[in-house]
Amino acid sequence: MKKNIIDSIRRSECAVSMALDAVGDKWSLLILRDLMFSDKRTYGELQASEERIATNILASRLVTLEANNLIRKKADPADSRRILYFLTEKGIHLVPVVIELMQWMSKFNPEASACTGNTKAYKKDRVGLYKEIIADLKKLHEVKSGKV
Amino acid sequence: MKKNIIDSIRRSECAVSMALDAVGDKWSLLILRDLMFSDKRTYGELQASEERIATNILASRLVTLEANNLIRKKADPADSRRILYFLTEKGIHLVPVVIELMQWMSKFNPEASACTGNTKAYKKDRVGLYKEIIADLKKLHEVKSGKV
DNA sequence: AACTTTACTTGCATTTTGCAAGTGCAAACA
DNA sequence: TGTTTGCACTTGCAAAATGCAAGTAAAGTT
Numbered sequence: 077m078k079k080n081i082i083d084s085i086r087r088s089e090c091a092v093s094m095a096l097d098a099v100g101d102k103w104s105l106l107i108l109r110d111l112m113f114s115d116k117r118t119y120g121e122l123q124a125s126e127e128r129i130a131t132n133i134l135a136s137r138l139v140t141l142e143a144n145n146l147i148r149k150k151a152d153p154a155d156s157r158r159i160l161y162f163l164t165e166k167g168i169h170l171v172p173v174v175i176e177l178m179q180w181m182s183k184f185n186p187e188a189s190a191c192t193g194n195t196k197a198y199k200k201d202r203v204g205l206y207k208e209i210i211a212d213l214k215k216l217h218e219v220k221s222g223k224v
Numbered sequence: 225m226k227k228n229i230i231d232s233i234r235r236s237e238c239a240v241s242m243a244l245d246a247v248g249d250k251w252s253l254l255i256l257r258d259l260m261f262s263d264k265r266t267y268g269e270l271q272a273s274e275e276r277i278a279t280n281i282l283a284s285r286l287v288t289l290e291a292n293n294l295i296r297k298k299a300d301p302a303d304s305r306r307i308l309y310f311l312t313e314k315g316i317h318l319v320p321v322v323i324e325l326m327q328w329m330s331k332f333n334p335e336a337s338a339c340t341g342n343t344k345a346y347k348k349d350r351v352g353l354y355k356e357i358i359a360d361l362k363k364l365h366e367v368k369s370g371k372v
Numbered sequence: 373a374a375c376t377t378t379a380c381t382t383g384c385a386t387t388t389t390g391c392a393a394g395t396g397c398a399a400a401c402a
Numbered sequence: 403t404g405t406t407t408g409c410a411c412t413t414g415c416a417a418a419a420t421g422c423a424a425g426t427a428a429a430g431t432t
Contacts, residue, residue, distance in 0.1 A: 087275040091329040091336035092257050092322055098329075102248055102389080109240050119410050127235040130390050135411055157398050157409050166332050173328060174240055176320040181239035181246075184314050188239035203350050250420080267379050278421050283380055305378045305429045 098144050099170065103129055103137050108146065108167055109174050112213060113191065117160045118152075146170070148221050162221035168213045172206045246292050247318065251277055251285050256294065256315060257322050260361060261339065265308045266300075294318070296369050310369035316361045320354045 087093050099105050110116045110125055123134055138161065141147045146167035152158035181188045218224045235241050247253050258264045258273055271282055286309065289295045294315035300306035329336045366372045 088339075089335060089337045090257075090274065090339035091326040091333075092339060093254060093275055094333060094336050095325040095329040096250065096253060100248070100250055100253065102244065105244060105248065106235075106241060109238075120408085123410095126238065127241055130392095131411070132391090132413080133389065136389095155399070155409090159410070169328055169331060172324040173321060176324050177243040178239040180317055180321060181243040183317060185239075185242060187237060188242050189237045191236075191238035191240060268377090271379095279380075280382085280422090281420060284419095303378085303430070307379070 095173075098146070099173075101137075103133060104141060104146075105170070105174060105177070107134070107137055107141065108163070108170055109191065111147065111161060111163050111167070111217075112171060112174060112209070117162070118158055119161075122161070141167070148217075148223070150221050160221075162217040163213060164223075165214070165218065168210055168217060171209050171213065175202075175206065175209075243321075246294070247321075249285075251281060252289060252294075253318070253322060253325070255282070255285055255289065256311070256318055257339065259295065259309060259311050259315070259365075260319060260322060260357070265310070266306055267309075270309070289315070296365075296371070298369050308369075310365040311361060312371075313362070313366065316358055316365060319357050319361065323350075323354065323357075 086097055099108070106125070106127055106129070107122060110122055116122050116125070119134065119138070122138075123129060123131060129137075138147065138149075142149060144166075145164055148162045148164050150160050150162060152160050178188075178190060182190060234245055247256070254273070254275055254277070255270060258270055264270050264273070267282065267286070270286075271277060271279060277285075286295065286297075290297060292314075293312055296310045296312050298308050298310060300308050326336075326338060330338060
């Protein structure tokens with residue numbers, strides 16, 4: 077298998093550095109964003125995202141995201157060709173990171189669009205919003221992926 | 225000049241994607257982490273960080289971080305060989321992203337060390353902590369870099 | 373004047389990313 | 403039942419990013 081950042085040796089014990097060893101590449105957080113804030117679940121749907129990830133890169137990222145326990149695969153019971161991807165709890169808890177990235181860019185570049193759905197509640201209660209989204213995702217992903 | 229992710233074409237208008245176009249590479253957020261949470265200010269100090277960034281990569285990242293208005297350079301008045309790097313307001317406002325990455329890794333990997341100093345207040349008031357750190361950094365960086 | 377310190381640059385090897393075409397298998401269709 | 407379509411990848415090769423080691427230029431020190 078090809079090596080990539082996620083297979084790479086740990087650069088340090090620093091939590092920030094370790095986090096970036098896992099998701100600090102060009103594509104991982106965009107895949108996770110789609111699983112968090114859109115209803116994309118299959119390889120084809122993820123590949124069709126606006127940013128047009130190359131198919132081999134998507135395949136490679138899905139492997140390493142699963143190896144790092146951020147996502148989980150499940151064959152679609154209705155069509156065994158299809159494989160559905162779900163977030164794990166560890167993946168779900170990256171919601172605050174993705175939201176903060178989004179908020180940051182929105183603050184400094186008005187052209188940026190909020191691709192994460194409703195964020196009206198954000199200014200009032202940022203942490204409350206995190207928790208709400210995380211709770212919703214836990215139901216959706218942990219239940220449907222058969223974990224619970 | 226070498227091209228890198230930061231010079232790359234915008235992948236989409238999505239705020240998350242645009243944020244990652246700016247800081248979604250292997251090193252940028254680690255450089256910003258050092259400027260946020262350590263007193264490293266010079267090229268040599270940044271290069272000496274635990275993760276041991278290659279000198280050409282560091283040079284390249286500093287150029288693009290400055291081009292993207294995340295950092296600012298200033299010659300050291302006491303020694304004109306030395307160049308001091310400071311965060312801009314835009315750079316300072318990535319504090320929440322870095323903290324959330326750190327908190328995430330700490331939650332899921334107990335080996336990870338908090339490289340951002342005191343985070344005791346975190347659990348009580350996450351947003352309050354952000355604001356406090358941002359306010360401190362504004363004084364330190366915007367004043368010392370001569371902006372204010 | 374010679375030496376050191378500091379911030380880089382340069383050349384080349386390795387790794388990662390990107391593109392286009394192809395493969396294998398299950399489902400749908402004729 | 404045989405063929406075609408849809409879906410999830412794989413493969414081969416080109417381009418770009420990263421990594422390593424050595425070198426350079428300018429300012430400060432002795």
